[in-house]
Amino acid sequence: MRKIDRIAALFIAAGILFFILDLFIGAGVKLDLKNAIAATGGADDVADGLMGIDVSELTDVEALGFLSPDELSPWGYLFADETERIFLAEGDTVYVAFNKGHNVKPGDLFTVYKSSDELDHPLTGSDLGYVISFLGRVVLKREVKADLYKAKIVESYSPMRVGDILFPFTWVSPCVQLSTPEWKRLKESKGLKIPVVASKDLKEIMGQFSVVYMNHGLKHGICRGNFFEIMTKPETDRPKEPALPDQALGYLLVLESRPNTSTGIVITARRDFSSGAMLKAIHLNRELRNILIHYCADDPKISDIEANPLQVLKRLERATDPKPDLPESLRLLSTMPKCRTQ
Numbered sequence: 001m002r003k004i005d006r007i008a009a010l011f012i013a014a015g016i017l018f019f020i021l022d023l024f025i026g027a028g029v030k031l032d033l034k035n036a037i038a039a040t041g042g043a044d045d046v047a048d049g050l051m052g053i054d055v056s057e058l059t060d061v062e063a064l065g066f067l068s069p070d071e072l073s074p075w076g077y078l079f080a081d082e083t084e085r086i087f088l089a090e091g092d093t094v095y096v097a098f099n100k101g102h103n104v105k106p107g108d109l110f111t112v113y114k115s116s117d118e119l120d121h122p123l124t125g126s127d128l129g130y131v132i133s134f135l136g137r138v139v140l141k142r143e144v145k146a147d148l149y150k151a152k153i154v155e156s157y158s159p160m161r162v163g164d165i166l167f168p169f170t171w172v173s174p175c176v177q178l179s180t181p182e183w184k185r186l187k188e189s190k191g192l193k194i195p196v197v198a199s200k201d202l203k204e205i206m207g208q209f210s211v212v213y214m215n216h217g218l219k220h221g222i223c224r225g226n227f228f229e230i231m232t233k234p235e236t237d238r239p240k241e242p243a244l245p246d247q248a249l250g251y252l253l254v255l256e257s258r259p260n261t262s263t264g265i266v267i268t269a270r271r272d273f274s275s276g277a278m279l280k281a282i283h284l285n286r287e288l289r290n291i292l293i294h295y296c297a298d299d300p301k302i303s304d305i306e307a308n309p310l311q312v313l314k315r316l317e318r319a320t321d322p323k324p325d326l327p328e329s330l331r332l333l334s335t336m337p338k339c340r341t342q
Contacts, residue, residue, distance in 0.1 A: 051310035054339035056174035059265050063157040065200050067213035067261040069129040074165035075102050087159035098147045109169035112136045112160050122275035131198050135160045175339035178225045178309050181281050185221030193278045207272045214262045222262045226254040228279040287327050295320050
């Protein structure tokens with residue numbers, strides 16, 4: 001056989017070999033992606049459990065505060081203290097007087113708070129409600145007499161003073177499992193886009209890591225773990241020109257949802273914004289499903305992804321090489337610190 005024929009035969013053999021290897025590699029990736037959509041399909045899933053986003057480094061979830069449509073009725077107030085200072089802080093001993101009819105006992109925890117004046121909606125001007133700001137937390141030590149307890153301040157978020165009011169403490173986990181909005185309720189309330197209506201401490205300018213409030217909650221389909229895109233209208237010096245589409249400013253994660261309001265944290269923002277900025281709900285499960293379809297011939301079910309979307313995202317990144325080209329929302333979530341939900 002001539003030398004040129006031998007070389008040609010060698011190239012043909014090499015091509016066949018690479019083709020076979022490519023088939024095996026493709027099959028391996030496809031198999032991994034199948035595993036990725038299994039909610040509990042291997043040792044890693046059992047070890048990791050349900051994955052969530054760890055927001056403990058971004059904010060103090062026990063000091064979030066919230067938006068209340070109605071004026072709250074406190075359980076009691078700080079009656080007196082054992083210091084000579086005007087402002088109280090962690091470690092101080094205080095006396096708490098309770099209103100009649102509340103069943104309390106030593107060991108109970110209470111949040112000390114203050115309420116804003118009634119606010120107006122930033123877009124419509126209608127009555128919005130009250131921003132409830134958390135000041136700190138006390139634990140009851142012993143009953144001094146009927147409805148009066150000796151207590152200790154165990155957490156201080158802002159200065160407190162005698163006369164400040166309180167209600168029972170509610171624990172919020174810093175490990176937030178992603179969830180999907182209830183799309184039917186969201187559409188019925190015309191809330192595919194909802195506004196930011198206020199912020200923690202009534203700050204007028206908001207940005208990355210700001211805690212913000214929305215006047216949409218569980219009744220409107222908004223749940224803890226929902227992910228939103230912060231939208232803004234592009235600035236222009238030419239008012240007569242055709243309007244440009246809204247632009248993505250950043251992303252927000254819902255940390256707590258109540259019947260009519262919700263609380264979120266701004267994960268990232270390209271620039272500052274104010275009340276009235278609109279939030280657009282992101283269908284993370286659908287975005288993740290589209291990526292899986294792109295890298296795998298099978299058609300994964302949304303229900304399979306919903307069970308543990310972050311685990312699916314983690315396995316997707318691990319199973320594909322080169323790394324998958326993710327939408328910005330998924331790429332951001334993939335870089336955030338993870339935790340195991342309880």
